[in-house]
Structures are given as C-alpha cells and as structure tokens.
Amino acid sequence: MQEFSKIQELYLKLSIIVPIYNHWHLVPNLISHLKLQTLKKDDYELLLIDNASEKVPDTLSLPEFAKLLHCKTPGSYAARNAGIEKALGKILVFTDADCRPHPDWLTQGLRCLQEVNTTKVIIAGAIQIIPANDHANIYELYDMTLGMPQERYVLRGYGITANLFVPRAVVDKVGLFDQKRFSGGDADYCRRAGQLGIAIRYCAKALVTHPARNSWHALANKVRRVKGGQLTAGTNSRKMLFAVRAFLPPIHAWRHTLVEKRLASRQRVAICMLQTKLWLVEMHEVIRLMCGRPPMR
Incomplete structure (x- = not known):
C-alpha cells in the first residue's frame, strides 16, 4: 500500500x-x-x-x-x-x-x-x-429495472x-x-x-x-438525448453502428426484464411493451437526426 x-x-x-x-x-x-x-x-x-x-x-x-x-x-x-x-x-x-x-x-x-x-x-x-x-x-418500474x-x-x-x-x-x-x-x-x-x-x-x-423517471415524457426524452449523443459525435463507423443498432429489436432489454424476479408477471409484460414503444421513439430520433435536425439537449 x-x-x-x-x-x-x-x-x-x-x-x-x-x-x-x-x-x-x-x-x-x-x-x-x-x-x-x-x-x-x-x-x-x-x-x-x-x-x-x-x-x-x-x-x-x-x-x-x-x-x-x-x-x-x-x-x-x-x-x-x-x-x-x-x-x-x-x-x-x-x-x-x-x-x-x-x-x-x-x-x-x-x-x-x-x-x-x-x-x-x-x-x-x-x-x-x-x-x-x-x-x-x-x-418508475421501467427506470428501476433498466x-x-x-x-x-x-x-x-x-x-x-x-x-x-x-x-x-x-x-x-x-x-x-x-x-x-x-x-x-x-x-x-x-x-x-x-x-x-x-x-x-x-x-x-x-x-x-x-x-426514478416517472412519466413517458421523461423516458422518451432520455432516449432522444442518448441517441443524439451517439449519432452526433465519434467516428463515422461508430455512428453508423449506433444507427443500425437502433433498428434492431431491444432483445437484451426484454430478456433482462423477463427474468427480473422483483417484478410481477404483469409488470414484466408492461415494461416490455413500454420498451417497445421507446424503441419506436429511438428509430424516429435516428431518422430525425439523419435528416440534419439538431440533437436534443
């Protein structure tokens, strides 16, 4: 020491x-x-x-x-x-x-x-x-889980x-x-x-x-900010990787949610559905950024 x-x-x-x-x-x-x-x-x-x-x-x-x-x-x-x-x-x-x-x-x-x-x-x-x-x-359950x-x-x-x-x-x-x-x-x-x-x-x-983020607005804004950070800086190859990845189903998030023992079955299903909606937000944000719109602060 x-x-x-x-x-x-x-x-x-x-x-x-x-x-x-x-x-x-x-x-x-x-x-x-x-x-x-x-x-x-x-x-x-x-x-x-x-x-x-x-x-x-x-x-x-x-x-x-x-x-x-x-x-x-x-x-x-x-x-x-x-x-x-x-x-x-x-x-x-x-x-x-x-x-x-x-x-x-x-x-x-x-x-x-x-x-x-x-x-x-x-x-x-x-x-x-x-x-x-x-x-x-x-x-809040979504944010606590993922x-x-x-x-x-x-x-x-x-x-x-x-x-x-x-x-x-x-x-x-x-x-x-x-x-x-x-x-x-x-x-x-x-x-x-x-x-x-x-x-x-x-x-x-x-x-x-x-x-915990407690509203759809808060979660969706986080998704947009994260995607903006990924697609507006770094190497072109890494930005392309993040763009392509946004259009792939969020299998890892679904899997992690479905094995989370602290959640009831109906909560797991609801969180997976919410993750799917956020995936749509993510894809939309990628398209918006690729059209030259500024990233969200």
Whole structure:
C-alpha cells in the first residue's frame, strides 16, 4: 500500500463537479446530503457549474465548501470540463444535481481507490434508482429495472457521470470530455481511457440514489438525448453502428426484464411493451437526426 499512502498525501481535496442547467431547485437537497458526508469537509470542495440556465436564484446560499462557476457553452460535458479546469482536487468526483449521495459516499470511493492501489483507474460508484413512494408507476418500474445499471456498464468498459471518481492523473493523460456531446460523453471518456491502459472498477459501496423517471415524457426524452449523443459525435463507423443498432429489436432489454424476479408477471409484460414503444421513439430520433435536425439537449 506504499503507493497509495503517497497518493493520500497529495490528495488534499476531492472536487465534486456538478453541472446545472435550470435545475437549481434540486441543489439545496444535494448540498444537504453532502453536508452529511463522513469525510472531513476540509478534504473536499463542491463546484456547481451553471450551464447558461434561464435563471439562477438570486437568494442562492452556498456553504463554505461550495463554489459557483459559469459555462456558456451548452452541454453538460462542456460544463464538466469547466469544472475540471478550476478544480483543486487530486480526485475529481462527478455526480448530478438530482442524485443523493449516501453519507459515506466519498469515504467509500476513496477506499475503493485504496484497494486498487493505483491512480491509473476510474471508479464507478453504485446508482440506486428509487421511486417517489411505495406505489411506483410503470414508468418508475421501467427506470428501476433498466435505467442506470452502472455495474453492467462497467462490464462494458465504462461508467456514467452520475457517480464517477476520476483521479487527476487520469485527466492529465486522457484529457477532457468531448464537449460536442450532449449525451454519452462519459462512455466515450472511459473508452478513451481504456485505450490508454486505464482500468475501470465498480464500487458498490460508493452509493448515490437517483429518483426514478416517472412519466413517458421523461423516458422518451432520455432516449432522444442518448441517441443524439451517439449519432452526433465519434467516428463515422461508430455512428453508423449506433444507427443500425437502433433498428434492431431491444432483445437484451426484454430478456433482462423477463427474468427480473422483483417484478410481477404483469409488470414484466408492461415494461416490455413500454420498451417497445421507446424503441419506436429511438428509430424516429435516428431518422430525425439523419435528416440534419439538431440533437436534443
């Protein structure tokens, strides 16, 4: 553990980087959860990057460990890049305004870094999707079943920025996010890191919760954003792959849903039907983008 003890001496702070686009009403709850962290407050900072919101609250009150930054370039990855450039931490921690970190989130993330004993790694923390109450509707059940399977993402070689720990040494080697993307910039970043020999590890104990999407509008918009991120950036061959894949039936999602033991039979069928409707949205979005329309932010 000698290498990590040297790392700890350098890691005087973690920088938590959160892009904000209009969702300032979520920030007080995020801050209240960060105040409960078991890690000493002197060891981390919170950077809130306003991404050209229509309005930032005039009465915004931030704790001492938080800073407000501004990024006029549209897109959450552009905002995250702005945060990276101002961050003081040797570990950059990414999450979103609507996430709720557990009290030992930062401590467990650091512990996972200690266990791998290197800075040449990205840690992807767990994301638990939770409904608004005990009576989840079909949209919430869908999101809880298929929404953010971080552990499965890691098996595919990436993690998402709802819960990601990235040592500064990784950023120095890989560079910044692709700010042209409105979606999928995290997967692209992790894959670029992988090509440079940087591993990604899943950390189940570094946990944040995320509210389940509870409407058709929310789920359909996510599908459109994801497809926009896939088809408007990256190599032409990869964009073609994503375009073709959009027209293939979502067999993996159906299969995963049908074997989900926490669901009743009728819920499995309903989620598969909902997935089919979202597949139609996905195909329509591909056609729209191929006709030259702009991606959804």
